[in-house]
Amino acid sequence: xxxxxxxxxxxxxxxxxxxxxxxxxxxRGGEKSPVSAARGAALAVFSPIERGASAIVRPVTGAIRSGxxxxxxxxxxxxxxxxxxxxxxxxxxxxxxxxQQLDALLRIINLGHYRTIPAQVIAFGNxxxxxxxxxxxxxxxxxxxxxxxxxxxxxxxxxxxxxxxAAATVLLAIDPTSSVGARLAGSAELGIATGQGSQxxxxxxxxxxxxxxxxxxxxxxxxDGQRPFVPGVPLGEVASVARTPGALTRSALITPYVxxxxxxxxxxxxxxxxxxxxxALLPAKAPIQPEQRS
Amino acid sequence: MPxxxxxxxxxxxxxxxxxxxxxxxxxxxxxxxxxxxxxxxxGLAVAYGSTTGMVAGFSAGLATDLLPPADHAVGRxxxxxxxxxxxxxxxxxxxxxSAPVSMGIVVGMTVVGMLLSAGLGALLGDLTxxxxxxxxxxxxxxxxxxxxxPFFIPAVLKLVQLTEPRxxxxxxxx
Numbered sequence: 286x287x288x289x290x291x292x293x294x295x296x297x298x299x300x301x302x303x304x305x306x307x308x309x310x311x312x313r314g315g316e317k318s319p320v321s322a323a324r325g326a327a328l329a330v331f332s333p334i335e336r337g338a339s340a341i342v343r344p345v346t347g348a349i350r351s352g353x354x355x356x357x358x359x360x361x362x363x364x365x366x367x368x369x370x371x372x373x374x375x376x377x378x379x380x381x382x383x384x385q386q387l388d389a390l391l392r393i394i395n396l397g398h399y400r401t402i403p404a405q406v407i408a409f410g411n412x413x414x415x416x417x418x419x420x421x422x423x424x425x426x427x428x429x430x431x432x433x434x435x436x437x438x439x440x441x442x443x444x445x446x447x448x449x450x451a452a453a454t455v456l457l458a459i460d461p462t463s464s465v466g467a468r469l470a471g472s473a474e475l476g477i478a479t480g481q482g483s484q485x486x487x488x489x490x491x492x493x494x495x496x497x498x499x500x501x502x503x504x505x506x507x508x509d510g511q512r513p514f515v516p517g518v519p520l521g522e523v524a525s526v527a528r529t530p531g532a533l534t535r536s537a538l539i540t541p542y543v544x545x546x547x548x549x550x551x552x553x554x555x556x557x558x559x560x561x562x563x564x565a566l567l568p569a570k571a572p573i574q575p576e577q578r579s
Numbered sequence: 580m581p582x583x584x585x586x587x588x589x590x591x592x593x594x595x596x597x598x599x600x601x602x603x604x605x606x607x608x609x610x611x612x613x614x615x616x617x618x619x620x621x622g623l624a625v626a627y628g629s630t631t632g633m634v635a636g637f638s639a640g641l642a643t644d645l646l647p648p649a650d651h652a653v654g655r656x657x658x659x660x661x662x663x664x665x666x667x668x669x670x671x672x673x674x675x676x677s678a679p680v681s682m683g684i685v686v687g688m689t690v691v692g693m694l695l696s697a698g699l700g701a702l703l704g705d706l707t708x709x710x711x712x713x714x715x716x717x718x719x720x721x722x723x724x725x726x727x728x729p730f731f732i733p734a735v736l737k738l739v740q741l742t743e744p745r746x747x748x749x750x751x752x753x
Contacts, residue, residue: 292630408601416649449647482708
């Protein structure tokens with residue numbers, strides 16, 4: 286049985302109209318639209334909440350993943366002590382993991398002579414919104430500006446879009462609207478790497494005759510004025526090459542170095558980078574087994 | 580709308596937003612993250628009817644559009660969730676009848692919601708996702724929604740019932 290009244294329909298019509306109006310305002314207005322101001326305000330207001338929730342959840346999920354002891358209510362002295370020791374061990378494990386992330390980030394920063402602002406990912410975009418974005422806990426107060434490159438110890442994460450006083454939004458390199466200029470390591474072949482969401486990044490090489498093989502490594506080419514991307518950041522490895530005879534460009538699928546579902550510590554690179562590090566930041570390539578070649 | 584109703588809706592939506600943006604992604608569930616916001620909007624629409632359902636959907640959607648780290652055109656999810664709230668409110672009596680029918684409605688709403696969102700995104704040039712990726716996302720979302728809705732929607736109803744027992748009884752009797 287459907288219940289519907291005139292009033293309900295009027296309200297529905299008004300709300301849908303308002304949504305369309307907002308969409309139009311947002312798309313037309315660009316950086317200075319009132320919608321953009323509202324977004325900045327929402328970022329400023331909500332980021333402390335996100336930070337708090339994230340600080341609470343992070344250790345808990347860490348504990349769940351490493352296996353919480355099941356029988357805590359059987360309170361023999363030994364079991365309690367055992368659980369105590371395990372928890373301590375896990376804490377150390379957690380800290381070791383963070384230290385590893387920091388080490389990797391430091392390595393890249395040192396090799397590339399990058400100046401970076403450290404930050405922590407505090408919220409992830411909604412996959413149902415078909416956008417791949419995260420919030421970090423550093424903002425304008427820390428010197429972050431729109432269109433800065435965001436990296437972690439493994440490579441490129443994305444670029445900064447909206448900035449609030451104490452938080453910023455990062456568009457991930459796997460977002461379908463994200464395009465990164467990429468260069469094949471060891472050669473001067475250039476291409477454009479476009480995100481495809483949860484699927485591998487797509488690379489379109491400008492040279493249709495480019496010699497590209499699975500396993501080839503990619504770094505960012507660097508944008509004009511180093512915004513939004515600084516040069517030399519590791520991007521990923523070629524997973525497969527599409528053979529389309531007659532096409533003007535050659536396309537390939539890229540496995541990114543960064544695990545985009547497990548982002549934690551990141552660094553925001555402050556341009557300018559004095560010297561293009563070329564291929565220095567790439568991880569050592571695994572030697573190709575002879576049987577794979579044949 | 581009575582103040583109590585607004586308070587219930589607002590607090591439920593806020594809780595869902597926090598869970599959606601900070602708690603659920605950290606669990607690293609396979610495929611995607613379940614859409615708790617959609618479930619809360621559906622629950623509110625079942626509890627209060629289509630008018631409240633669509634207002635709640637609009638507000639929840641607008642909040643998701645504006646809150647970090649959202650980056651798509653503001654108003655897209657507001658539109659989508661408003662429609663979902665309205666339709667769920669219309670079908671509220673069916674949703675309470677039997678489990679298979681309500682499952683069907685949940686699946687339908689999830690698919691309608693995601694297709695609307697994808698369609699709007701494509702129309703606005705916001706979204707350039709391939710069809711296979713889209714289908715996969717929708718399938719994963721449907722699975723999560725089917726798994727969660729039998730617990731979630733009754734939980735929202737129960738909460739609403741706790742806050743205003745008399746109003747709801749009179750509504751059911753009507």
